[in-house]
Amino acid sequence: MSLLVVGLSHRSAPVSVLERASLSADAKAKLLHDTLAVEPAAEAAVLATCNRIELYADVDKFHAGVAELSTLLAQHSGVALEELTPYLYVHYEDRAVHHLFSVACGLDSMVVGEGQILGQIKDTLALGQELHTAGRLLNDLFQQALRVGKRAHSETGIDRAGQSLVTFGLEQLAAGREPVESWAAGKRALVIGAGSMSSLAAATLARVGAAEVVVANRTAARADRLVEILVASGTGVTARAVAMAAVADELTRVDIVVSCTGATGLVLTGDDVAAALAHTPAAAPRTLPAQAGPRTAVPAPARPAALPAGLDPEVVARLAAVAAAGGRLADAGVARTLTGAPGPDGCPADAPAAAGRAALTGVDATDLELHGTWADQGEAAAQRQPRKGTRSHADGTPVRLALLDLAMPRDIDAAVHRIPGVRLVDIESLAEASADAPMAADVDAVRGIVADEVAAFGAAQRAAHITPTVVALRAMAAEVVAMEVARLHGRLPDLDDRQRAEVTQTVRRVVDKLLHAPTVRVKQLASEPGGAGYADALRELFDLDPQTVASVSRADGAAAAGQANQTHDSGRAS
Numbered sequence: 002m003s004l005l006v007v008g009l010s011h012r013s014a015p016v017s018v019l020e021r022a023s024l025s026a027d028a029k030a031k032l033l034h035d036t037l038a039v040e041p042a043a044e045a046a047v048l049a050t051c052n053r054i055e056l057y058a059d060v061d062k063f064h065a066g067v068a069e070l071s072t073l074l075a076q077h078s079g080v081a082l083e084e085l086t087p088y089l090y091v092h093y094e095d096r097a098v099h100h101l102f103s104v105a106c107g108l109d110s111m112v113v114g115e116g117q118i119l120g121q122i123k124d125t126l127a128l129g130q131e132l133h134t135a136g137r138l139l140n141d142l143f144q145q146a147l148r149v150g151k152r153a154h155s156e157t158g159i160d161r162a163g164q165s166l167v168t169f170g171l172e173q174l175a176a177g178r179e180p181v182e183s184w185a186a187g188k189r190a191l192v193i194g195a196g197s198m199s200s201l202a203a204a205t206l207a208r209v210g211a212a213e214v215v216v217a218n219r220t221a222a223r224a225d226r227l228v229e230i231l232v233a234s235g236t237g238v239t240a241r242a243v244a245m246a247a248v249a250d251e252l253t254r255v256d257i258v259v260s261c262t263g264a265t266g267l268v269l270t271g272d273d274v275a276a277a278l279a280h281t282p283a284a285a286p287r288t289l290p291a292q293a294g295p296r297t298a299v300p301a302p303a304r305p306a307a308l309p310a311g312l313d314p315e316v317v318a319r320l321a322a323v324a325a326a327g328g329r330l331a332d333a334g335v336a337r338t339l340t341g342a343p344g345p346d347g348c349p350a351d352a353p354a355a356a357g358r359a360a361l362t363g364v365d366a367t368d369l370e371l372h373g374t375w376a377d378q379g380e381a382a383a384q385r386q387p388r389k390g391t392r393s394h395a396d397g398t399p400v401r402l403a404l405l406d407l408a409m410p411r412d413i414d415a416a417v418h419r420i421p422g423v424r425l426v427d428i429e430s431l432a433e434a435s436a437d438a439p440m441a442a443d444v445d446a447v448r449g450i451v452a453d454e455v456a457a458f459g460a461a462q463r464a465a466h467i468t469p470t471v472v473a474l475r476a477m478a479a480e481v482v483a484m485e486v487a488r489l490h491g492r493l494p495d496l497d498d499r500q501r502a503e504v505t506q507t508v509r510r511v512v513d514k515l516l517h518a519p520t521v522r523v524k525q526l527a528s529e530p531g532g533a534g535y536a537d538a539l540r541e542l543f544d545l546d547p548q549t550v551a552s553v554s555r556a557d558g559a560a561a562a563g564q565a566n567q568t569h570d571s572g573r574a575s
Contacts, residue, residue: 003059003093004094005063005070006056006057006058006097006100007074007091008048009055010055011432012109014088016427016428022074023051024049029128030132031077033046033132036056036070036073039073042069044134045058046143048122051408057139059138059139063093071085094459101142102145102451103448105146105153106447111432115169116160126147149454157450166407166431169434170259170431173430185206186212187210187211189212189215190211190256190259191258192227192259193258193412194218194261194262195218195223195227198407199218199227199260207234212238215240215255216228216243217251224243227242249277255402257404260404263408267413269414269417271419274417274420278422278423398421400424401423403424406425406428413427464527467524467527470545474539474543475516482505486508523535
């Protein structure tokens with residue numbers, strides 16, 4: 002076994018890098034095919050989630066394998082290799098098995114103990130089988146990982162150590178002031194996307210008491226199907242599906258938004274959210290009886306005649322002009338390089354932060370954008386300090402719209418957290434919040450399960466490695482018996498059929514007894530660490546044909562792969 006994994010995750014890389022390195026479905030398929038095209042790799046599988054991208058391969062050369070897999074990850078993720086390399090980790094053989102089993106049990110998840118990763122591992126195996134990139138080793142590995150994960154959840158209380166990412170995100174939106182059930186009760190929610198994570202979010206919202214769940218998805222059939230499931234769930238939630246084009250309108254009606262799509266760009270911009278709030282009355286969060294039907298659109302309130310105190314009308318007019326021209330003053334989701342000399346307090350537009358909005362009067366649009374970017378960077382630096390995991394305002398502004406972004410790359414513009422009345426929780430803030438989450442005692446029990454399963458898997462793989470050699474040895478022995486019996490029959494033609502059969506059976510029993518103890522013992526020795534050399538020794542001692550051994554290995558591998566595919570197909574059918 003020469004299992005190699007090269008990858009990056011929320012533990013090794015910042016969210017900004019993970020976001021850029023995400024893989025589409027087409028990119029994953031192309032990555033797998035290209036991995037098999039390189040010399041060191043015989044099998045390949047890619048585990049790509051919102052928190053990790055890992056490429057698994059059966060390689061015959063470690064260093065060449067690491068170089069090739071790293072290069073392929075960089076090429077297909079779109080992140081330059083020199084930028085990606087500092088965040089990559091490498092596991093080999095037993096350490097690679099240990100890593101995947103830990104991932105399957107939820108020990109390596111952003112929220113320890115969450116079980117959604119099992120579905121993602123199952124999808125990884127299914128893709129490898131569909132594209133014929135997963136052979137005997139990876140089929141065995143990922144199927145065993147699924148069994149280990151299920152064992153950890155059934156035999157320990159790891160589920161109590163963590164929750165699903167959805168539940169954890171909703172808890173962060175509630176900011177710990179009240180239970181999620183109380184916070185979400187009677188609220189209207191919009192779920193953008195209809196994939197596995199979005200479906201889980203919709204089901205969770207229904208379970209915790211949301212009165213209405215609206216599902217928006219590019220494929221209408223999937224949204225309709227999810228709505229049917231929600232209505233049939235028995236939670237009493239009102240559910241309906243809308244087109245993606247209706248998202249802006251729905252934003253004016255809901256209290257909670259959960260987004261998890263496969264889009265490569267933003268689904269909700271800061272302008273979208275600001276426009277929705279401008280058409281929503283600034284009141285307490287809206288509630289709805291559980292059985293109430295869909296609502297009509299809320300008419301836009303009249304704009305206030307007077308501007309807030311301290312805001313110069315000329316500045317407002319100039320900002321409106323820039324917005325009307327399609328300009329964008331600042332976007333925290335985009336990295337920029339500042340130009341211009343900084344002012345006395347560091348601002349490149351020479352606009353002191355302490356002077357408030359009045360200091361922006363007379364500043365042209367270009368300098369205003371520089372000031373906004375400078376302010377964003379200062380805010381980002383402040384956000385790197387310990388926090389509770391939510392992006393919201395500390396000025397006591399009531400939360401009118403709670404946003405949960407579970408997509409990678411992100412669906413919602415990170416700049417929306419600066420809009421009064423908006424609270425945003427995304428993957429980055431969840432990572433920071435979960436870093437301080439308490440670990441349950443059951444985690445130690447799961448670690449023990451993982452260690453035992455890794456040892457068992459390694460022993461089984463090493464024993465399987467010598468099996469073709471043992472089979473070839475027995476085949477050679479059977480051939481020798483057949484030749485000697487035929488020679489005996491030629492020398493003693495007077496033997497009757499009963500005598501011939503007795504002689505043949507006696508010779509076979511002698512050979513079987515001579516081979517039994519050595520073959521059993523060699524399998525035991527081969528299953529121990531460092532036992533891979535026993536197969537080579539057996540081939541040398543009995544002068545076995547390497548081609549015969551290889552043909553047995555190929556036949557066993559094809560049979561194992563066929564059985565794995567049959568198991569997967571029957572599982573899907575059920």
